[in-house]
Amino acid sequence: MFLTLGQYFELFVILVALVLTAVFLKNIGRIVQIAGIVTITVANLIINIIFGLVAGRRRHRRHKKRLNDFNNNAPNGSTIEDIPEEQEVKNQETDEMSTLEWLSSYIINVITTAWECMVLLVLSAYYVTETLILSVTPTAFRSQKSLKHKVVVITGGAGGVGQELAVRLATIKAKVVIWDVNEKAIENAQERFKKENLQIYSYVVDVTNKKSVEKTADVVKYEVGPVDVLINNAGIVSGNTFMDLPDDMIEKTFKVNVISHYWTIKAFLKDMIHRGKGHIVTVGSLTGLLGTYKCCDYSATKFATVGLHESLLTELKTHGHDNIHMTLVCPYFINTGMFDGCKPKNMAMLQPKDVAKRIVTAIRLEEVFVTIPSFARFALPLKHYIPAKLAWAMMFRLIQGPQAMMGMKSHQEEFTHEIVQKESNGGTDYLQF
Numbered sequence: 495m496f497l498t499l500g501q502y503f504e505l506f507v508i509l510v511a512l513v514l515t516a517v518f519l520k521n522i523g524r525i526v527q528i529a530g531i532v533t534i535t536v537a538n539l540i541i542n543i544i545f546g547l548v549a550g551r552r553r554h555r556r557h558k559k560r561l562n563d564f565n566n567n568a569p570n571g572s573t574i575e576d577i578p579e580e581q582e583v584k585n586q587e588t589d590e591m592s593t594l595e596w597l598s599s600y601i602i603n604v605i606t607t608a609w610e611c612m613v614l615l616v617l618s619a620y621y622v623t624e625t626l627i628l629s630v631t632p633t634a635f636r637s638q639k640s641l642k643h644k645v646v647v648i649t650g651g652a653g654g655v656g657q658e659l660a661v662r663l664a665t666i667k668a669k670v671v672i673w674d675v676n677e678k679a680i681e682n683a684q685e686r687f688k689k690e691n692l693q694i695y696s697y698v699v700d701v702t703n704k705k706s707v708e709k710t711a712d713v714v715k716y717e718v719g720p721v722d723v724l725i726n727n728a729g730i731v732s733g734n735t736f737m738d739l740p741d742d743m744i745e746k747t748f749k750v751n752v753i754s755h756y757w758t759i760k761a762f763l764k765d766m767i768h769r770g771k772g773h774i775v776t777v778g779s780l781t782g783l784l785g786t787y788k789c790c791d792y793s794a795t796k797f798a799t800v801g802l803h804e805s806l807l808t809e810l811k812t813h814g815h816d817n818i819h820m821t822l823v824c825p826y827f828i829n830t831g832m833f834d835g836c837k838p839k840n841m842a843m844l845q846p847k848d849v850a851k852r853i854v855t856a857i858r859l860e861e862v863f864v865t866i867p868s869f870a871r872f873a874l875p876l877k878h879y880i881p882a883k884l885a886w887a888m889m890f891r892l893i894q895g896p897q898a899m900m901g902m903k904s905h906q907e908e909f910t911h912e913i914v915q916k917e918s919n920g921g922t923d924y925l926q927f
Contacts, residue, residue: 638858642667645721647714649701649758650728652679654830655777657686658850659725664692666854671714671721673699673728701728701754702746711761721762723857725775726755726799731792731832733904744791751795755802763818771817775857776803778824780865783874787899800824807862821856825849825866835903839894841867 628636646663650656651672660683664670672694674680680696687694695718699710714721730750732743759774766772781789782796800822807820827833829843836843849866856864865871877885889895 633855633859636859638855639860641723641854641858643669644723645669645671645714645719646723646725647671647673647721647758647762648725648727649673649699649754652676652683652696654832655828655846655849655853656725656727657683658846659727659853660694661687661690661692662850662854664694668723669695669718671695671697671718673697673701673710675700675728701758702749704757707754707757707761711758715765720765720769722771723773723775724758724762725777725853726758727775727777728754729777729792729795729832731789733788733833733835733902735788736790738904739791747791748795748798751792752798752802755799759806766818767815770815773819773821773857773860774806775821775823775853776800777853778803778822780824780826780870780874783824783865783870784877784895787896788902789899796824819860821853821861821864823853823856823864823866824870825852826870833902835901836899837901838898 641663646668648656648659648663648670651660651670652674653676656672656674660670660672664687670692672680672683674683674696675698677698680698684694684696695714697710697713700706711721728750730747732739732747734740734743755776763772763774766774776799778799779792779796781793782798782800785793785797803820803822810816810818810820825844826841827836827838827843828846828849830846833843844866852864852866855861863871865874880888890897
């Protein structure tokens with residue numbers, strides 16, 4: 495059975511209506527904001543006009559009455575300004591105008607506040623509804639951006655999660671660039687890439703060295719192209735309690751896990767802003783949301799990366815760079831060798847492949863904040879809303895975090911061996927996982 499021309503036209507109209515509705519919903523925040531600005535501006539104009547007319551009419555009436563009284567009673571040759579009471583009247587008028595201006599400003603502030611509250615309620619209803627719908631919608635049915643031919647830089651990309659990210663991204667035709675300080679690890683990774691017939695660019699880079707980062711970034715831009723996605727994944731951990739932490743390891747941990755983010759972001763963000771698009775991914779940790787045993791250095795750096803990430807997101811949003819997306823990923827302990835000896839009591843360590851898969855999905859969905867597992871984003875903030883003693887009791891008795899971390903292997907010997915080896919070769923002086 496064929497459709498008539500009229501029915502085809504009706505379907506076309508419905509399709510157009512659906513597209514316009516989708517566009518409207520996608521831009522509802524901006525539409526409401528513009529409507530608010532217009533409404534407040536118009537209200538301000540109307541209030542000023544009304545108060546101006548009222549005040550002008552009152553002044554005109556008083557001035558006319560005083561002028562009539564003066565013409566009836568004033569001596570010859572004098573003017574109305576010669577009357578002492580006239581200056582007092584002018585002062586009263588000035589005070590009245592100040593009062594009217596204050597009242598006008600107060601009413602405008604009330605209207606502005608009321609409007610902002612209404613806008614917030616509308617946006618709250620919309621965003622909460624949107625989140626609920628997206629949360630129950632299978633990923634396969636959600637719109638995901640394509641990373642085909644996009645240039646993706648991964649720091650710490652030669653091992654663990656970084657290598658799995660490289661493989662998964664290269665499989666979907668992205669132009670993958672891995673940075674790592676460990677030349678041997680890069681060689682091993684390239685062997686795997688060749689076996690799987692994947693073309694991945696690799697560079698030996700010390701991400702703690704600002705000049706090295708800038709130089710390699712320029713090489714990448716020239717040889718591969720402008721960077722579309724930056725994944726800050728490099729990280730190290732020493733695995734010692736606070737009093738056993740070597741001073742140099744504290745500094746190295748901060749340099750690799752935090753300071754390097756400043757150099758890599760600075761190297762690529764300017765181009766992203768110029769091009770009007772880009773994506774920055776910060777691989778944090780749940781220890782950046784909840785401190786734990788033997789992680790006084792590592793956890794502190796992950797808290798710092800969360801602060802850096804959220805502050806930069808605020809700046810980009812404030813200046814209207816909405817097409818530069820940012821994704822913060824905070825996973826549980828991952829089975830990459832960094833946390834050897836750690837024995838979680840309630841759930842197994844995450845596998846690098848699973849974490850890489852979730853990160854790629856988060857990038858394609860342009861998610862802002864991701865925890866792995868997902869329930870952690872709701873559970874961890876509870877520490878702020880329950881008594882501190884209860885929080886510790888839950889940590890020690892229910893989660894058993896300290897007990898799980900007590901067997902964690904110290905990487906101090908590995909770092910010492912790497913330092914000696916690198917210094918003898920004139921290279922960098924730390925091991926990166």
